[in-house]
Amino acid sequence: MLSAQSIVVPSSSDICPSSAIAREDLIKDVTLSIISHPYLDDLLEKIRHEPIPWQDYERAGLITEDERVMVEHIENKSPEEITSIISEHGIHYAGLYLELMQNLARVDAVQKVLVLVHDMLNDHDERIFLFHEASVGRPDFPFGPFHKQVFAKHLALRINDEFIGIQASKILTLLICSTSHRDIDIGDFFRWMTFQLQSRNAPVTELNIQILDALFHIPAYRKAFWQTPHAVDSLVAILKRGNNNPQKVYEITFAIWLLTFDDEIAAQLNRKHDVLPSLVDIAKHAVKEKVIRVVVAIFKNLIERAPRANLSAMLVVKVLPFAEHLSTRKWSDQEIVEDIEFVKTQLQENFQSLTTFxxxxxxxxxxxxxxxxxxxxxxxxxxxxxxxxxxxxxxxxxxxxxxxxxxxxxxxxxxxxxxxxxxxxxxxxxxxxxxxxxxxxxxxxxxxxxxxxxxxxxxxxxxxxxxxxx
CATH class of the missing domain: 1.25.40.150 (V-type ATPase, subunit H, C-terminal domain)
Incomplete structure (x- = not known):
C-alpha cells in the first residue's frame, strides 16, 4: 500500500465506514483530500466582498427577520470571530445555512451562503458534523439543499453559475464522506460530475477530480462511477491528455488507483480504456516520486485483483523492463520498493510461462x-x-x-x-x-x-x- 504520509489511503479493510467507527475516523480521509484550487479561492474572495441586500430580501419575503439577523451577525467576520460564534451557536448556523440553501433561488444570495459555509468549515472540517446534527428530523437534509443547488445549473432550471456548482459539489462531498448514512442519489451526482469532467475550463476539471478522489474512498461509489455512462471515458480522456503539473497528474492517477480496488474495474479498465500505455508514459516522465509510486500501486492492484486480464497486457506495453529499471533506483520509501519488486516478480514469472500464441x-x-x-x-x-x-x-x-x-x-x-x-x-x-x-x-x-x-x-x-x- 502507499504511505498515508504523502497520499490519502483507504481504510485498512478497504470497506465503507460503519456507524461503529468514530466520527473523527470518518472525516480523516477527506480532510487529507484537500479540495482546493487558486481559481476557486479567487471566486470565494470576490463573492465574499460583494454586498448582499439582506433587508430587501427580508421585505420581499425571501428570508425571515431571524435569518437576516443571524446572517448579518456572522457576515464579514474574522476567522477568530467566526470561531467564537460557531462555538456557541454552531448547530443553529448549520441549520440556518441548510434552510437558506433549500429555499433561496437568487444567484447572489446562494453564492454568499456558500461562502459563509466555506468560512465556517475552513480549517475546521469537524464542523461538518454540525450539519448532520442540525438535520435530525428532516429526511431531505443535509444532502438535499446542496444537491438541489448543484442540479439547478445542470438542469437549467434557474441558476447558471459555475461557482455554485463547484462549491455546492464540494460541500456535498464533505457531507457524504462524513457519514455512513448516505440518503442521496449518487448516480445523479456522478452524471453531473461526468459533465463537469468534460469542461474546457481546466480548474473545473481539476477540482472535480479532487472531489472524485474523496468520493472514491467509499467502495460502493467506485462501482457506481464505473457504471455511469461516459464517466470513466471522461476521466481517462484527461489522463491521456497529460499534464505538466505534477500535482494534477498525481490527482488523476490517484483517482484511477482508487478505482482499481474494485475487482470488476481492475479486470476491465485496460480492456475497455487502454490505460496501461498512458500510465507507463506518465511514470517514465514523472518528476515527482509520488506520481511513480501511485502508478506502480495501480499496476500492483491490476495484478493482484485481475491477473488474467492484465499480466499479458502489461508485458505487451513493456511494464516488465520498466519495473526492472525502477528496481535499480533508490527510493525514499520502502513501500514503493516492495511494490516494484512485486510487479517485477509477477511479470517475470508470467513471461516465463507465456506461450508464443x-x-x-x-x-x-x-x-x-x-x-x-x-x-x-x-x-x-x-x-x-x-x-x-x-x-x-x-x-x-x-x-x-x-x-x-x-x-x-x-x-x-x-x-x-x-x-x-x-x-x-x-x-x-x-x-x-x-x-x-x-x-x-x-x-x-x-x-x-x-x-x-x-x-x-x-x-x-x-x-x-x-x-x-x-
Whole structure:
C-alpha cells in the first residue's frame, strides 16, 4: 500500500465506514483530500466582498427577520470571530445555512451562503458534523439543499453559475464522506460530475477530480462511477491528455488507483480504456516520486485483483523492463520498493510461462501491434492460424476492427499481413470468415492507402485471399 504520509489511503479493510467507527475516523480521509484550487479561492474572495441586500430580501419575503439577523451577525467576520460564534451557536448556523440553501433561488444570495459555509468549515472540517446534527428530523437534509443547488445549473432550471456548482459539489462531498448514512442519489451526482469532467475550463476539471478522489474512498461509489455512462471515458480522456503539473497528474492517477480496488474495474479498465500505455508514459516522465509510486500501486492492484486480464497486457506495453529499471533506483520509501519488486516478480514469472500464441493474443488485445517475431514466422502461422477462430473469432474480429479504428500505419500493415497469413493457412474456410467479419472489404480499401508499407501488405493479403480456392 502507499504511505498515508504523502497520499490519502483507504481504510485498512478497504470497506465503507460503519456507524461503529468514530466520527473523527470518518472525516480523516477527506480532510487529507484537500479540495482546493487558486481559481476557486479567487471566486470565494470576490463573492465574499460583494454586498448582499439582506433587508430587501427580508421585505420581499425571501428570508425571515431571524435569518437576516443571524446572517448579518456572522457576515464579514474574522476567522477568530467566526470561531467564537460557531462555538456557541454552531448547530443553529448549520441549520440556518441548510434552510437558506433549500429555499433561496437568487444567484447572489446562494453564492454568499456558500461562502459563509466555506468560512465556517475552513480549517475546521469537524464542523461538518454540525450539519448532520442540525438535520435530525428532516429526511431531505443535509444532502438535499446542496444537491438541489448543484442540479439547478445542470438542469437549467434557474441558476447558471459555475461557482455554485463547484462549491455546492464540494460541500456535498464533505457531507457524504462524513457519514455512513448516505440518503442521496449518487448516480445523479456522478452524471453531473461526468459533465463537469468534460469542461474546457481546466480548474473545473481539476477540482472535480479532487472531489472524485474523496468520493472514491467509499467502495460502493467506485462501482457506481464505473457504471455511469461516459464517466470513466471522461476521466481517462484527461489522463491521456497529460499534464505538466505534477500535482494534477498525481490527482488523476490517484483517482484511477482508487478505482482499481474494485475487482470488476481492475479486470476491465485496460480492456475497455487502454490505460496501461498512458500510465507507463506518465511514470517514465514523472518528476515527482509520488506520481511513480501511485502508478506502480495501480499496476500492483491490476495484478493482484485481475491477473488474467492484465499480466499479458502489461508485458505487451513493456511494464516488465520498466519495473526492472525502477528496481535499480533508490527510493525514499520502502513501500514503493516492495511494490516494484512485486510487479517485477509477477511479470517475470508470467513471461516465463507465456506461450508464443498467448503473447501474440495479448498484443492484439491491446491494439499495440509491432513487428514482433510471431508476425513474421511462417511456422507460427502454420501452427496457430486456426486459433484466431476461437471464442467466436475474437482475435479475427479484433484485427478487423484495428484496420478501421487505427491511424497508425504500422498497425494497419501488420493487421493486413496477419489476415493474409490467416487466410493462407486456413484456405477456403479463412476466405469465408474474412468476408463474414468484413475484413476483405477493408483490406482492399487499404490497397490505396497513402503509406507504401500498408499498401504492400494489403495487396499481399488480397493476393493470398484470391489465390485460395473456393
Amino acid at each position: 498467448e503473447a501474440y493474443a495479448a498484443e492484439v488485445e491491446t491494439g499495440k501491434l509491432e513487428w514482433t517475431p510471431p508476425h513474421q514466422s511462417d511456422n507460427f502461422w502454420r501452427q496457430n492460424a486456426g486459433r484466431l477462430n476461437d471464442q467466436d473469432y475474437h482475435l479475427l474480429r479484433l484485427l478487423t476492427r484495428l484496420m478501421s479504428s487505427s491511424n497508425n500505419p504500422t498497425v494497419l500493415a501488420i493487421a493486413c499481413h496477419d489476415l493474409g497469413q490467416y487466410v493462407k493457412y486456413t484456405s477456403s474456410d479463412g476466405r469465408k470468415r474474412l468476408q463474414e467479419v468484413g475484413a476483405k472489404q477493408r483490406i482492399m480499401e487499404l490497397m490505396t492507402h497513402q503509406d507504401p508499407e500498408v499498401r504492400y501488405h494489403a495487396l499481399s493479403a488480397t493476393q493470398k485471399y484470391f489465390s485460395m480456392s473456393s
